[in-house]
Amino acid sequence: MKRLLTVALAALVLTGCAQQSNPLESDTKVTIGIGGQPLLVYLPTTLADRLGYYRDEGLQVNLQDLKSGSNAVQAVQGGSVDVASGYYDHTVQLQAKGRRVTSFVTMGRLPSVALVVSPHSSRKITSISDLKGANVGVTAPGSSTDFFLKYLLVKHGMAASDAHTLAVGGDASAVAAMQQGKVDAAVMVDPSISLLQKRAGELRILADARTSAGVKQEFGVDSYPGSVFYASQDWLAHNGDTSRKLAKAVVRALQWIHQHSATEIAQAMPAEYAGGDPGVYVTAIDRAKESFSADGVMPADGAKAAYTVLSEFNSEVAKAKIDLSSTYSNDYLPAR
Template sequence: MKKSVKFSFSFLLIAILMFSLAACNSNDDAKTKKLEKVRIAEVTRSIFYAPQYVALSKGFFKEEGLDVTLTTTPGGDKTMTALISGGADVALVGSETSIYVYAQGANDPVINFAQLTQTDGTFLVARDKIDNFSWDLLKGKTFLGQRKGGMPQMVGEFVLKKHGIDPHQDLTLIQNIDFANIANAFASGTGEFVQLFEPTASIFEKEGKGHIVASFGKESGHVPYTCFMAKESFIKKNNATIEKFTRAVYKAQQWVESHSAEEIAKAVESYFPDTDPQIMKTVVERYKSQGSFATDPILDEEEWTNLKNIMNEAGELPKDVDYKTLVNTEFAEKVMKK
């Protein structure tokens, strides 16, 4: 009887040990499981793209089995070049660039599959403090705008015209300065007004280099300002990857929507090591309050139409491209259902 008990006990110990080893091996396999690499090229580094940095810092991409690397390629032309040449798998850039590529007769068009921001992200900064700002004050002044053909510049002109200002007749419009050097040009004394992204606009305000007087995002309405896009061939070959990517983006968008400006600023601070935490909080709150961060990745047809209207008004729409030609909402709709 005692031998039987001992044998049963020994067998139990062996079973427990084998189960433990199997569990350890399973955990090791999970830890060592190779993540799929995805390369993003972003058009600029801005708190405007906070949900993207949240997806990275909170591990939402890794949860989906993706190892995402991020590279900043200043300017839409450089970002699109990186994507088309194979230097990046996914681009975060304005949707207007996909229209430009398509209009040039691309055999492998660039498809918008997940929207990140839904308003313009720039602000009008005046060199001098203005207590009672009105858009008429720009008449006769020098306005340092964004690169010609880019979404910021087109929205800038759209808003000026909305307020009865002809950007090519009523003021001196400068738009031949490289995207990365616009802020420096203004700081060096060029122009009385400038169109800037955050956090640069708020930093300038803190340092006394300028004063934020208006938001182009509030003035222009909803538009697919920045979207994640990839070549059609890449999407066809990597459907599962695009779905995982979009799901991570959606998780981040929902997280941003449900958390405070302070929490969001804290989550993305590693991407802005030289920016004052208080400025970051202010900037996030500013973008949240005007609805700049899209709460889901769907680029709808109304936004696409608004984009084309803005491009057409600026004289930059090369051809009328149908919504379904360059927009794929399949992945966004799928991850939202789940």
């Protein structure tokens, strides 16, 4: 009997050791939907994975490229992803529709989008006013690129519907649409803008929110948040520890970006994201570095600016009673 007990205890110990030696069995699984994974605005999401920062937090993360911000919104609402890597303004838009989502780590302190004229447009376009009746590309209807276009049209005295919007995606498909003259202009995100410029030469840019100076000019503010992680308030309430781990991993990636060169960052990313031109990709990353947050914090004035801009062209947002404090939270971030 003693020998049997000894063997049984030894088996239990060995089983326990075997379980501890396989961390995957204890990892928390999280699915993140990205509104266009190759786009630089979402670089920290992928970089945190490439550097192993999610795994360091005991997370088994599945990244899904959903091509556009509007698709990411639908995925979060439908429950096919746990977290969206998308733009903050969607949290405001969704609250106006009675749906509660909250951003919990800010990656982009700038929107990093630009309204670019196609070098092959058949129309003469020298100003935003010339876009009336034109075909303008956005990543997808209801995306933040679509919001940017509508805001600019209204700001320049037109209706939000005065330009015809076409979904062209955000990466190679957007570049192709511009090169082939399928659209007269497009709201684009890097590295697509840099790739188009390399192939087509100097571009006419009607509005540029990729720099602090550009954001000040277009929105009249110093801070305007871009890409964030957001999730339903219900998911956050039941996954607070997981959310804190995600935020910590992303903040580590943001700090790594500011501590390393554009070349080093490019080398850490999937090679195919360079669009066949590594040199242009490095240049685009170098230009984009200033757009990334250093600490993941959402500034209150930035959230207010996003709400004000949406209210300019979205009557649903303008009429709704928006509680901005519930559209974002800095409580999940690492202690500063």
